[in-house]
Amino acid sequence: ELVITSFDTTVAPLLRFAMGDTAVPCAPGERCGCGRSFPIVRALTGRVDDILYTPDRGWVGRLDTVFKSLPNSIIEAQIVQESPTLIVMRFIPDPKRYRTEHSIALVAEMRHRLGEVVELRMEETKELPRSANGKLRAVVNKCIAELPKPLQYSDPETLTV
Numbered sequence: 001e002l003v004i005t006s007f008d009t010t011v012a013p014l015l016r017f018a019m020g021d022t023a024v025p026c027a028p029g030e031r032c033g034c035g036r037s038f039p040i041v042r043a044l045t046g047r048v049d050d051i052l053y054t055p056d057r058g059w060v061g062r063l064d065t066v067f068k069s070l071p072n073s074i075i076e077a078q079i080v081q082e083s084p085t086l087i088v089m090r091f092i093p094d095p096k097r098y099r100t101e102h103s104i105a106l107v108a109e110m111r112h113r114l115g116e117v118v119e120l121r122m123e124e125t126k127e128l129p130r131s132a133n134g135k136l137r138a139v140v141n142k143c144i145a146e147l148p149k150p151l152q153y154s155d156p157e158t159l160t161v
Contacts, residue, residue, distance in 0.1 A: 002041075022051075052081045052141055056115035063139055066109040073097035078128045079110075081141040087114060088121045090128055 002021045006014040023041040032040050052060045063079055077091040089106065103122045110120050131137055 052079070052087065052114065052139065053084065054087075054114045054118045055084065056117045057113070060113055063110075063113065066106060066113065069105060069109065070102050071097060073099065073102050076128050076136060077138070078136065079139045081139075081143055083143050084146055085117060086119045086121065088123055090123045090125050092126065092128065093124055 001018060002023050003016050003018050004014060005016055024043045026040045026042050030040065031037060052063070054060060067074060067077065073094050075092040075094050077089060080088045080090065082088055087110070089110065093102075107120050107122065114120070128136055
């Protein structure tokens with residue numbers, strides 16, 4: 001996870017700011033061509049809370065695009081991986097715009113991204129849980145510990161900065 005300190009902001013410095021992005025670091029000792037001695041990253045890999053794992057697709061991220069085909073009929077949604085083979089999409093429907101066919105389209109879009117092995121379940125709700133800082137986590141993976149050891153990563157809720 002990227003954690004930065006920046007003194008370039010005009011109002012207040014950002015001290016050990018957890019951005020919510022993940023990255024692959026360069027090899028130890030590898031430095032930027034500009035000559036600065038700070039660590040550098042090889043690639044940005046995504047958001048901390050955007051990673052699910054399915055048996056037939058592996059790591060899957062950036063699931064926010066599954067909503068782009070809908071006519072603003074879902075107010076809020078949260079995708080939760082409950083087990084390696086069960087993913088639940090909890091959502092708050094807009095009472096004026098939401099139609100059952102929107103759920104069917106979402107399941108089809110999720111199936112396209114996540115593969116055929118996982119069970120996909122839609123759950124309509126009136127409220128979605130917030131994290132300790134009051135934010136809605138769009139994607140929550142509750143089964144990190146059940147994955148093979150090399151595939152485990154830190155849960156963003158327990159990261160310390």
